[in-house]
Amino acid sequence: MNVEADILERADAAFAEALAEALDIREHETGDHSKRVACHTLVMARRFTADTDQLRQIYWGSLLHDIGKIGIPDVILLKQGALNEDEWVEMRKHPEKGYRIVTQIPGMEQAAEIVLSHEERFDGTGYPRGLKGEQISLGARLFALIDTLDAMTSGRPYRKASSFEQARDEIVSMGGTQFDPLAVQAFLAEETTLREMVAAKCMRPDNSGIPVKRSV
Numbered sequence: 001m002n003v004e005a006d007i008l009e010r011a012d013a014a015f016a017e018a019l020a021e022a023l024d025i026r027e028h029e030t031g032d033h034s035k036r037v038a039c040h041t042l043v044m045a046r047r048f049t050a051d052t053d054q055l056r057q058i059y060w061g062s063l064l065h066d067i068g069k070i071g072i073p074d075v076i077l078l079k080q081g082a083l084n085e086d087e088w089v090e091m092r093k094h095p096e097k098g099y100r101i102v103t104q105i106p107g108m109e110q111a112a113e114i115v116l117s118h119e120e121r122f123d124g125t126g127y128p129r130g131l132k133g134e135q136i137s138l139g140a141r142l143f144a145l146i147d148t149l150d151a152m153t154s155g156r157p158y159r160k161a162s163s164f165e166q167a168r169d170e171i172v173s174m175g176g177t178q179f180d181p182l183a184v185q186a187f188l189a190e191e192t193t194l195r196e197m198v199a200a201k202c203m204r205p206d207n208s209g210i211p212v213k214r215s216v
Contacts, residue, residue: 016105020063023070027077036201037143037150038063043193044142044186054110058139061102061114065143068098068115092127095119114139118147123177133180141180145171145187148178153198164195 020034027033041062045055069077072094076087083091099116102108117131117140124132152167162170168191175184187194 016060016064016108019067019070019101023067027066027069033150033154034063034066036197037065037146040150040194040197041139041143041146043190043197044146044183045139047186047189048138048142054139057108057110058114058142059111060108061111061118061139062143062146064098064102064108064111064115065118065147066094066098067101068094068096070101071097092119095128110137110139113137114143118143120144121178122180136180141183142186145179145183149187149194149198164198 017035020038021032024033038059042055042059045058049055072091076083076090079087095116095118099112102112102115105111114137116128117136120126120129120131120136120140121144122133122136122141124130148171149167152162152170153164155161168187171179171187172184175181
């Protein structure tokens with residue numbers, strides 16, 4: 001890679017990180033939610049592939065999963081109570097909004113597919129396309145489990161955080177419906193590492209070896 005390409009690659013990486021941080025701030029998330037779930041998803045992804053390019057895509061797709069919520073009005077995004085039917089219709093547009101954003105970043109085509117697919121469910125009842133099973137990209141299937149783990153083990157003003165054990169049991173119970181059974185198996189195989197990372201609200205093990213790579 002020449003110097004100019006390296007500079008552009010680093011600029012893309014910094015831009016993606018900044019986008020994720022901006023959304024976390026807007027959503028009033030704490031503890032670097034986007035970076036945390038991206039790094040936790042990598043722990044699982046490394047059980048399926050050692051390909052650095054694929055791992056990059058999974059990292060960036062996970063990091064930017066909710067970037068489309070930038071286009072959701074505050075009155076909906078920041079609402080404390082339950083959303084009504086019309087509000088849910090608007091909220092469910094965020095994967096497609098995010099896809100349109102991420103496809104404009106060079107070299108992130110597979111990451112954009114994760115953004116588009118991260119609300120799909122293994123049994124086909126998710127959105128926006130109702131994909132089922134392996135129609136959903138591997139990264140999105142792994143991320144969906146990690147996102148649920150992070151949501152359950154993170155406290156909110158309106159509820160206490162669940163324990164890791166409670167989250168684990170619920171995730172296992174949803175294998176084959178919401179989650180890919182292979183993702184559940186990988187989660188259980190990495191349980192010790194993920195438990196430690198969740199307890200520390202940690203973004204490691206490292207994401208430093210997975211910078212964005214510009215397509216050539």
